[in-house]
Amino acid sequence: MASPMDELKRHYFFSDEDSKRLQELLPLAEQFQQRMVDEFYEYIISQPETAAILAKQSTREKMSHYHRLWFLSLFKGSYDDIFLENTKRIGYAHVRVGLPINFVNASMHQVRHFLHHLIHDSFSDRDLRRAYREAADKILDMNLSVMTSSYRDEEMKKVFVSRRLESALIHLSERFTYGLNLVLVLALAGVSLGVVGLFISDLMKIFQGDMEKGILSALGAMLILWMMIELLDNEIKNLKGGSFNILVFVGVIIVAIVREILISTLRHDDLKTQAFLTVTLLVLGVVYYLVSRAQKLKG
Ligand code: HEM
Incomplete structure (x- = not known):
């Protein structure tokens, strides 16, 4: 040779x-x-x-x-x-x-x-x-x-x-993020179960005679449940490799404010607090509209 x-x-x-x-x-x-x-x-x-x-x-x-x-x-x-x-x-x-x-x-x-x-x-x-x-x-x-x-x-x-070195680091951080997402999904599932409990206890109030408070509270709990389902769904999509959807988070905040308005009505809060919540809801509505429009234009 x-x-x-x-x-x-x-x-x-x-x-x-x-x-x-x-x-x-x-x-x-x-x-x-x-x-x-x-x-x-x-x-x-x-x-x-x-x-x-x-x-x-x-x-x-x-x-x-x-x-x-x-x-x-x-x-x-x-x-x-x-x-x-x-x-x-x-x-x-x-x-x-x-x-x-x-x-x-x-x-x-x-x-x-x-x-x-x-x-x-x-x-x-x-x-x-x-x-x-x-x-x-x-x-x-x-x-x-x-x-x-x-x-x-x-x-x-x-x-x-x-x-x-680079690919080992990327692989490690990918695994780490995946692990964190899994923890988040489990935590969201746990909290959702708690919200179901809250919904049931609010329904009970209706049968205990406090009709108005029961219905509004149950409505609030339902909204939270809906928001939890949205979050969980988004997280699962994320785990499957989907992209992060900012709109879901804006939606979640809107739902939280709507619930707060319901409770505030029940509590008979002063006008200033109720006006503040309404304006916040309005601003969030505009943000939701703009973000969804931007997403549609991009897609
Ligand atoms: C035709 C191109 C060159 C040849 C064939 C050549 C050849 C050599 C050889 C044989 C050594 C000894 C290496 C060893 O045994 O460790 C050496 C060392 C060295 N050469 Fe060159 N060289 C060339 C170009 C250059 C140029 C352009 C520079 C410019 C600064 C340079 C700077 C040095 C220096 C600083 C050392 C180390 C000397 C020391 O250890 O004190 N060489 N070179």
């Missing part, structure tokens, strides 16, 4: 001939390594973003030492899986220092530019020059491909972790 590095070489048509050409360039690379490192450093400090990274993460000496070693490794002739792993590690090192990916591309362009000039100035034979240039281009592009894939791997890791 082909190794990952063999696969990469196949993608770039990197041959033994290319490997030989690169090794032939080693003496030239050694001779001009200082110039390459200096030009690389010049490039880094010429860009505010890379200059800031250098100032924060390293020193000229340390960074230049690493960049020199990498440059020479291009011409050592061992392009195997160890070389591939090393290049991946270099990619991750730059992700860690916070170097934006476009500067990896841009700085690789600088190295390519440097090598093209070096080859051009050092060899007079046109075909030989082209063979050297092509081999150099391939090894630089292979490096670039591996380094940029390290960036992609890091991005994927971030996306993967946060997506998993």
Whole structure:
């Protein structure tokens, strides 16, 4: 089975001939390594973003030492899986220092530019020059491909972790809301039973002789029961995945006010209280009308 590095070489048509050409360039690379490192450093400090990274993460000496070693490794002739792993590690090192990916591309362009000039100035034979240039281009592009894939791997890791976390959180809060809704339905059912009791006790009052009070109270209890049924129905729809219906809540408040008006009449409350309740009912009626109209227009 082909190794990952063999696969990469196949993608770039990197041959033994290319490997030989690169090794032939080693003496030239050694001779001009200082110039390459200096030009690389010049490039880094010429860009505010890379200059800031250098100032924060390293020193000229340390960074230049690493960049020199990498440059020479291009011409050592061992392009195997160890070389591939090393290049991946270099990619991750730059992700860690916070170097934006476009500067990896841009700085690789600088190295390519440097090598093209070096080859051009050092060899007079046109075909030989082209063979050297092509081999150099391939090894630089292979490096670039591996380094940029390290960036992609890091991005994927971030996306993967946060997506998993996100969906776990969403699932948990969905379960929690469902549980709360269930509790609410049970509580509403319990309260409804209480209202049925109230209705029965109000009916009893009719038979005990207090006709007016009995009928009005029973009417009030019936209204509450009706409101409980509406609330329960809405809650059950909600549990089944339906949407929250604001109109039901406005309706519930209207019913509560109507009941209050009935009781207020029985209590013979003063005119001010009764007028206040009537105005509130009127306002709620308008709100109910507007909300239901808006819902119809939307639907
Ligand atoms: C062609 C592109 C580049 C190559 C091939 C390259 C190569 C390397 C290598 C081999 C290392 C050592 C990694 C390790 O073993 O941990 C390194 C480290 C580093 N590089 Fe680059 N580099 C490139 C571009 C840049 C650029 C544009 C910057 C700009 C700031 C940069 C800043 C650094 C820094 C700050 C370190 C860490 C040095 C330390 O540990 O003190 N590199 N680089």
